[in-house]
Amino acid sequence: MNMTATKIEVETATPAATIAPVVTLTPKRPPRTEAYARMVRETAVRVIPPLVVIALLTLVWELVCRRAGSALPPPSKVFADTKELIFDPFFDRGGIDKGLFWHLSASLQRVAFGYSLSAIAGIALGVLVGQSVWAMRGLDPLFQVLRTIPPLAWLPLSLAAFRDGQPSAIFVIFITSIWPIIINTAVGIRNIPQDYRNVAAVVQLNPLEFFAKIMIPAAAPYIFTGLRIGIGLSWLAIVAAEMLIGGVGIGFFIWDAWNSSHISEIILALFYVGIIGFVLDRLIAGLGKVVTRGTAQN
Amino acid sequence: MTAYLKLDHIDKVFTRGAATTEVLKDINLTIEKGEYVSIIGHSGCGKSTLLNIIAGLTGATTGGVLLENREVNSPGPDRAVVFQNHSLLPWLTVYENVRLGVDKVFAKTKSRAERDAWVMHNLNLVQMAHARDKRPSEISGGMKQRVGIARALAMEPKVLLLDEPFGALDALTRAHLQDSVMALHQKLGNTILMITHDVDEAVLLSDRIVMMTNGPSARIGEVLEVPLARPRKRLDLATNATYLKCRQRVLEFLYERHRFVEAA
Numbered sequence: 282m283n284m285t286a287t288k289i290e291v292e293t294a295t296p297a298a299t300i301a302p303v304v305t306l307t308p309k310r311p312p313r314t315e316a317y318a319r320m321v322r323e324t325a326v327r328v329i330p331p332l333v334v335i336a337l338l339t340l341v342w343e344l345v346c347r348r349a350g351s352a353l354p355p356p357s358k359v360f361a362d363t364k365e366l367i368f369d370p371f372f373d374r375g376g377i378d379k380g381l382f383w384h385l386s387a388s389l390q391r392v393a394f395g396y397s398l399s400a401i402a403g404i405a406l407g408v409l410v411g412q413s414v415w416a417m418r419g420l421d422p423l424f425q426v427l428r429t430i431p432p433l434a435w436l437p438l439s440l441a442a443f444r445d446g447q448p449s450a451i452f453v454i455f456i457t458s459i460w461p462i463i464i465n466t467a468v469g470i471r472n473i474p475q476d477y478r479n480v481a482a483v484v485q486l487n488p489l490e491f492f493a494k495i496m497i498p499a500a501a502p503y504i505f506t507g508l509r510i511g512i513g514l515s516w517l518a519i520v521a522a523e524m525l526i527g528g529v530g531i532g533f534f535i536w537d538a539w540n541s542s543h544i545s546e547i548i549l550a551l552f553y554v555g556i557i558g559f560v561l562d563r564l565i566a567g568l569g570k571v572v573t574r575g576t577a578q579n
Numbered sequence: 580m581t582a583y584l585k586l587d588h589i590d591k592v593f594t595r596g597a598a599t600t601e602v603l604k605d606i607n608l609t610i611e612k613g614e615y616v617s618i619i620g621h622s623g624c625g626k627s628t629l630l631n632i633i634a635g636l637t638g639a640t641t642g643g644v645l646l647e648n649r650e651v652n653s654p655g656p657d658r659a660v661v662f663q664n665h666s667l668l669p670w671l672t673v674y675e676n677v678r679l680g681v682d683k684v685f686a687k688t689k690s691r692a693e694r695d696a697w698v699m700h701n702l703n704l705v706q707m708a709h710a711r712d713k714r715p716s717e718i719s720g721g722m723k724q725r726v727g728i729a730r731a732l733a734m735e736p737k738v739l740l741l742d743e744p745f746g747a748l749d750a751l752t753r754a755h756l757q758d759s760v761m762a763l764h765q766k767l768g769n770t771i772l773m774i775t776h777d778v779d780e781a782v783l784l785s786d787r788i789v790m791m792t793n794g795p796s797a798r799i800g801e802v803l804e805v806p807l808a809r810p811r812k813r814l815d816l817a818t819n820a821t822y823l824k825c826r827q828r829v830l831e832f833l834y835e836r837h838r839f840v841e842a843a
Binding site for chain 1: 634635636653654655658659662664666670679683684734
């Protein structure tokens with residue numbers, strides 16, 4: 282009885298199955314124009330709202346600061362004052378009288394140097410603390426205290442130690458951005474599932490292979506969280522540090538503009554600092570996405 | 580007759596502070612080459628601990644494991660494990676997951692091309708060659724377990740350890756995979772030790788069923804021979820008297836003599 286019943290079901294199911302692919306095949310190749318239209322629509326949905334908000338805010342700013350005796354310049358005046366800086370970022374008249382490109386690139390170089398050092402040292406220390414219980418017991422309290430020290434508090438000490446502005450600024454970047462990298466890496470290493478460790482044990486990976494093939498990929502999402510927080514912090518710290526050490530750099534550019542009462546230049550510089558901070562963050566996030574593309578659980 | 584795999588007076592005691600729990604007591608078992616042995620028992624009876632001891636992932640408190648008369652006490656590819664939750668590395672493709680073990684085990688004995696061919700051969704054995712470039716997240720649970728089996732087989736283990744390999748699968752997929760494992764055992768003649776809590780699975784697949792008593796201090800309560808000819812067919816066995824008798828015997832052991840008592 283049962284057997285015949287299932288047979289009938291199978292028979293009725295077959296024609297339905299042959300119809301189904303015909304139905305699903307048709308929408309597979311939409312006309313090209315339609316695809317473009319959808320792409321335009323999707324882009325518009327993302328781009329238009331922020332543009333509207335920016336336009337409105339600029340308008341409000343213009344209206345508020347236009348009155349005579351206003352302390353801050355309206356956007357129209359900022360643009361008029363800084364036209365030269367915007368359109369010629371590459372001039373170099375010696376000393377610190379350079380275009381914004383040179384200031385920004387000097388700052389970025391310091392960040393690149395200090396941040397690379399902290400990424401390497403941070404991941405190494407994070408692996409140590411994550412892997413060894415004794416290293417964690419010994420080092421973790423130290424890290425927890427040190428990480429609360431504000432970046433600029435390190436500057437006088439590093440100036441005393443290095444007797445030079447450049448390495449001091451790099452040290453401040455390093456010491457500011459290393460903590461989130463250490464802590465997140467350690468958490469990532471500690472959270473490696475026992476299953477993966479068992480697999481490595483059965484396959485008999487040596488410690489170096491275990492590090493490269495299991496540990497780093499398994500902890501990569503955590504490591505990149507740390508790296509992303511770290512890059513943000515180092516960009517925060519560099520502007521403040523440069524204000525104090527002087528020389529070429531966006532931080533000192535802002536300080537210099539304030540001393541010469543060029544408020545418009547400060548506003549322009551802030552705009553650039555914000556954009557570059559955003560780009561750096563996206564850069565690390567994008568890199569993380571590429572590197573950890575397969576690490577999602579199961 | 581010499582034992583291929585021998586568990587020799589294994590005790591396992593877990594110690595946490597002052598409290599000690601004896602999990603396994605005096606486990607003795609010999610397994611012959613090519614044999615398919617299942618270990619069955621209620622959850623918490625320490626059967627997974629026993630498998631971990633054989634795999635070398637956990638140490639025995641006293642006693643030891645002998646493989647071909649040599650003591651083994653650390654993990655190695657000669658006792659490859661198929662884990663319950665497949666444990667494929669999610670950042671590697673199906674191919675790379677199998678290749679990881681192959682590259683280690685055959686680093687010196689096989690050339691690059693031979694290793695590649697060997698990986699594909701093993702993926703073919705479990706009918707997963709078509710998914711070689713997929714990542715574990717892109718394939719179904721049954722497929723993942725197939726890849727897990729291919730990874731273990733590719734290491735050419737002396738003993739294949741299966742830790743409730745079908746536990747996380749739905750009934751139909753499970754049946755399908757059981758048939759595959761049976762076919763592989765028939766074809767390759769591996770020595771297999773499987774942990775399970777499924778009576779039908781144990782009777783269908785095994786030559787011998789090792790029944791464990793409830794913990795703490797779990798022992799081997801009884802060992803049942805399953806004298807069914809191979810190859811076995813699931814449908815024919817449903818009405819086979821020997822099959823039913825074996826099944827009855829295991830059920831009696833598990834549900835009458837050693838009923839699961841909720842401990843603590």
